[in-house]
Amino acid sequence: xxxxxxxxxxxxxxxxxxxxxxxxxxxxxxxxxxxxxxxxxxxxxxxxxxxxxxxxxxxxxxxxxxxxxxxxxxxxxxxxxxxxxxxxxxxxxxxxxxxxxxxxxxxxxxxxxxxxxxxxxxxxxxxxxxxxxxxxxxxxxxxxx
Amino acid sequence: xxxxxxxxxxxxxxxxxxxxxxxxxxxxxxxxxxxxxxxxxxxxxxxxxxxxxxxxxxxxxxxxxxxxxxxxxxxxxxxxxxxxxxxxxxxxxxxxxxxxxxxxxxxxxxxxxxxxxxxxxxxxxxxxxxxxxxxxxxxxxxxxx
DNA sequence: GATTCTGTGTCAGAATATTGACATGAGTCA
DNA sequence: TGACTCATGTCAATATTCTGACACAGAATC
Numbered sequence: 001x002x003x004x005x006x007x008x009x010x011x012x013x014x015x016x017x018x019x020x021x022x023x024x025x026x027x028x029x030x031x032x033x034x035x036x037x038x039x040x041x042x043x044x045x046x047x048x049x050x051x052x053x054x055x056x057x058x059x060x061x062x063x064x065x066x067x068x069x070x071x072x073x074x075x076x077x078x079x080x081x082x083x084x085x086x087x088x089x090x091x092x093x094x095x096x097x098x099x100x101x102x103x104x105x106x107x108x109x110x111x112x113x114x115x116x117x118x119x120x121x122x123x124x125x126x127x128x129x130x131x132x133x134x135x136x137x138x139x140x141x142x143x144x145x
Numbered sequence: 146x147x148x149x150x151x152x153x154x155x156x157x158x159x160x161x162x163x164x165x166x167x168x169x170x171x172x173x174x175x176x177x178x179x180x181x182x183x184x185x186x187x188x189x190x191x192x193x194x195x196x197x198x199x200x201x202x203x204x205x206x207x208x209x210x211x212x213x214x215x216x217x218x219x220x221x222x223x224x225x226x227x228x229x230x231x232x233x234x235x236x237x238x239x240x241x242x243x244x245x246x247x248x249x250x251x252x253x254x255x256x257x258x259x260x261x262x263x264x265x266x267x268x269x270x271x272x273x274x275x276x277x278x279x280x281x282x283x284x285x286x287x288x289x290x
Numbered sequence: 291g292a293t294t295c296t297g298t299g300t301c302a303g304a305a306t307a308t309t310g311a312c313a314t315g316a317g318t319c320a
Numbered sequence: 321t322g323a324c325t326c327a328t329g330t331c332a333a334t335a336t337t338c339t340g341a342c343a344c345a346g347a348a349t350c
Contacts, residue, residue, distance in 0.1 A: 007197065008277075039346060043299090044299065055300090102147070112276050122146060157340080200328075202306075222315080224316080225315055298343100299344085300342085310332075316328100
């Protein structure tokens with residue numbers, strides 16, 4: 001089962017990578033754009049958690065995107081150390097193009113599934129995530145018993 | 146949905162990584178051991194495909210494992226250039242220890258799912274994989290329509 | 291008010307994976 | 321036989337990511 005999950009994720013990433021290459025975007029870069037599209041004003045650390053990479057990796061991604069003029073970050077933090085990023089017009093435009101490609105990949109991935117199956121898959125994955133995230137979910141008596 | 150898949154795969158990998166660290170094994174290394182356990186006599190390229198990495202990466206993994214005495218490869222190829230790897234006794238032992246840990250992680254991941262849900266998830270993932278693998282599955286008329 | 295704790299951004303180094311390339315062996319076909 | 325194609329193993333260089341570490345800002349605690 002774990003193997004299946006890995007295989008599916010690998011296939012998805014490969015397909016996304018192939019599509020996004022036309023826009024000179026990597027998967028983490030697209031993830032960053034997508035997250036900022038859904039909700040602007042996200043800090044580096046928040047983006048890193050959302051894209052499942054470390055703060056350091058996201059920092060490099062962010063710099064690259066900033067250098068390409070796709071997003072802006074205030075030079076000084078308004079509060080704390082967080083410098084929330086924001087998409088520029090060019091960033092929004094590129095994200096739109098990319099999202100079309102990614103959406104097509106997703107639809108192809110789900111093309112053989114009915115709506116009910118899709119919903120079941122969604123909830124199943126969600127259960128898997130919460131199962132792995134909460135090591136104490138099955139009681140404090142000990143996970144192995 | 147793609148996000149959920151990525152999240153689940155990331156969580157699984159993280160959990161596996163944390164467990165396998167005790168045995169000084171990385172996830173690709175474990176994948177290699179697992180593949181060889183299921184079927185011995187696998188070449189470098191076959192292992193690479195099975196573990197979703199490139200031949201070059203698997204080559205490094207294989208060398209590391211060979212240096213640790215966990216597997217052996219003939220110095221000369223019997224036929225072609227393929228030098229099929231084989232687990233040593235130490236390799237089988239370490240794989241056994243690792244598989245116990247990984248199995249526990251998988252069970253925890255699936256702990257909140259019923260057998261039926263698990264089966265549904267399995268088939269759903271399988272459909273996703275085949276959907277991404279066969280770009281012409283929905284007919285040669287064009288994927289976008 | 292001082293201390294601790296948590297969260298954040300960043301630097302440096304190492305580990306890892308990938309792209310690109312090349313040589314070798316096997317099968318195919320004219 | 322010779323040319324072609326395909327798969328494999330490996331090398332080199334590059335790119336990406338992670339681990340470890342440090343400094344800073346705010347909240348919590350005493």
